[in-house]
Amino acid sequence: MTSERTGPGRPPRLHQDGLDTRNALIRCGVEILTEKSFAATSIGDILGRLNVPKGSFYHYFDSKEAFGCAVIDSYAEYFAHKLDRLFGNDKEPPLQRIANFIADAERGMERYHFQRGCLIGNLGQEMNCLPEAFRDKLEATFVAWQRRLAACLREAQQEGSLDAAADCCQLAAFFWIGWEGAVLRAKLIGNVAPLRTFASGFFGGLPRQTRAEGA
Secondary structure, three states: OOOOOOOOOOOOOEOOOOOEHHHHHHHHHHHHHOOOOOOOOOHHHHHHHHOOOHHHHHHHOOOHHHHHHHHHHHHHHHHHHHHHHHHOOOOOOHHHHHHHHHHHHHHHHHHOOOOOOOHHHHHHHOHHHOOOHHHHHHHHHHHHHHHHHHHHHHHHHHHOOOOOOOOHHHHHHHHHHHHHHHHHHHHHHOOOHHHHHHHHHHHHHOOOOOOOOOO
16 A cells, blocks of 8 residues: 655655655656557556555646656656666777667567657657657757767777767767667567667768778
8 A cells, every 4th residue: 555655754655566655656657658658648547557546646746747757857867877887888899888778678678578668759759749848858868868879989989999080979869869760660560670770770870990001
């Protein structure tokens, strides 16, 4: 059973999965919004999956919009840590780190039988019918992802596997624009082939460092 805080200064009661109610609601929101649209998701969907009363929801969130903002923030933080772990793994060459990210995404989509995609990409596709407050959050998330990938690509330049003249920021922006489309297509057909097609095109199109003649 879940409930809101039991009194001033007391910790929140725990949901049956060990999370406090607010975190349980957010986690549930992340799960649902990787599967279906925000517009098609009702507060009742969230409450029904967790078996919590409506009062618990409104204790923590003033509205569905406020809940959506919290879900975006939570997903963005989770994904940022994931990218830091994969793109920042200095035990692997920089371009291999990107390949590892793609392989990890393939495994994740297969694990959930292609029912889940990217929450940020999903929301971006329905922006015309979403609260305007979501727009800046979604764009800031994409920019943060691009920044992390650009840093990884600059390491590839430093080690000589990417041309020193390459525009890493532009390549990173291109990656995420194409990646979101590949994830959508993979979810549509229930197969990782679009992810692999995109990866092949991205890596094949990278400007490689040219060696001096006779080197």
